[in-house]
Amino acid sequence: MTAVEVPGVDARKSPVPTNGNYIKAAKTLACVAVPLAIWFMPLGLTAPIRAAFAISAFMIIAWMTEAMEYAAAGLVGLLLFWFFGIAEPAVIFSGFVNDTAWFYLGAMLIGAMATKSGLPQRIANAVIARVGVTYSRLLLGLIIITFLLTFVVPSGAAVLVIMASIAMGVMKLFGAEKGSNIGRGLFVAITYTTSIFNKMIIAGTASIMSRSIIEQTGGVRVSWGLWFGAFLPVAIVTIFAAWWLTLKLFPPETNEPLMSAASVRAQYRTKAAWTPLSRKAAVLSAFALLLWTTDWAHGVSPSIVAFGVGLFALLPFIDVLDENDFKKINLLPFFFVAAALGMGEVLKTTGALAILTDSFIGGIEPLLANKAIALPALYWGGFFYHFVTASEISMLVTSLPVLMELARAHGLDPVWIGMIWSFSSGGKLFAYESAVLVLGYSFGYFRHTDLIKLGLALTIVDFVVLAGCVAFYWPLLGL
DSSP, X not given: OOOOOBTTBOTTTSOOOOHHHHHHHHXXXXXXXHHHHHHHXXXXXXXXXXHHHHHHHHHHHHHHHTSSOHHHHHHHHHHHHHHTTSSOHHHHTGGGGSHHHHHHHHHHHHHHHHHHTTHHHHHHHHHHXXXXXXXXXXXXXHHHHHHHHHHHOOOHHHHHHHHHHHHHHHHHHHTOOTTXXXXXXXXXXXXXXXXXXXXXXXXXXXXXXXXXXXXXXXXXXXXXXXXXXXXXXHHHXXXXXXXXXXHHHSOOSOSSOSSOHHHHHHHHHSOOOOOHHHHXXXXXXXXXXXXXXXXXXXXXXXXXXXXXXXXXXXXXXXXXXXXXXXXXXXXXXXHHHHHHHHXXXXXXXXXXHXXXXXXXXXXXXXXXXXXXXXXXXXXXXXXXXXXXXXXXXXXXXXXXXXXXXXXXXXXXXXXXXHHHHHHHTTOOSSGGGOHHHHHHHHTSSSOHHHHHHHHHHHHHHHHHHHHHIIIIXXXXXXX
């Protein structure tokens, strides 16, 4: 709380409230009032289900309003589940043994190794030397690289860590600091595009899992090439839309770097020499990427690969990473991801999620017969359903099997329905909806309002482009 000096009055005894305090009070009130209203409403639900809904509402509202730090709000929610005995501790804290949470930690270790190998700097060299040195050109180049890295790095977190290092270098080039439009624009653009590109390519956890559900529950085969081809036009438009919107929403303070174009290119063409440490880091990073991209052959979980290679780098005589590297890892997103997954498991175990999913999907079912109506129903239905389930993994796991069963029962195309529903998980407004967004937000370069502005604009753009593709392009692919 802040205070103002008033003549003759001790400001320490008479603090003057600020608008920020009122907003904080309103957020706190919402976090308390809505859960209490859910608890006391005559909904005809059992006590465990009502409690699960109420506590989950507190967690989601706290995440949406940022009344508390994401991880702290999630842990408070888990504590309430535990204190009131809503579910067994093994269910409440199941997120801590989930692949997704540990995948984040492993990806952070891989990212630290990639940084030590000099990979981000070498990528920056190639980009700056070829696309030019103005801010607008570099921004477009970074978004394109984010898209290309998605093909070879099946981890949004790992891609973002690499791109964040490059973005920081670009900020130094323009003399930009935290809070500047350049910093906000760069980080919100690479964060959001990282989270959505792996829905257009079967490379991220969500798209890999979606294809598995469509094939297993829908009883059809989905090829990598079909998925990529179907969303390629959307990806191309997204690249340029994200670039243009970022420039308009966050106009740079300057478009001219501190040095001349020739000096900048000369500096970035000079590559640092390979050292024994950077060679080992590069080899381990490449080994992790190789295992990720060939998981279809060996079947080892990407989470095990990331965490295992990351820990291997800490071993004696390997010494690629040390305790200082480990200490620098921000563990708050790890706790947030685990809490979000734990919330989903509690809702599932108590039966609350079944009520929510059946009601929500049941409302969409009559709209699926006509593709012109089904497209907006699926896209925007998934967009809003994502608010409740928080984690995109929870969203897809709890709803996609139900949609596949409906498709089979009514003779509808499960691939068409499944691909649209999976893609709808890409549109987001709040960081709590994705571990990648939480990671990007944790760097501290953009605000949640920045994410809402760019996220809403790109969600609308992607829907319009997808609608055109579904109407004119997808039929050519047999969809």
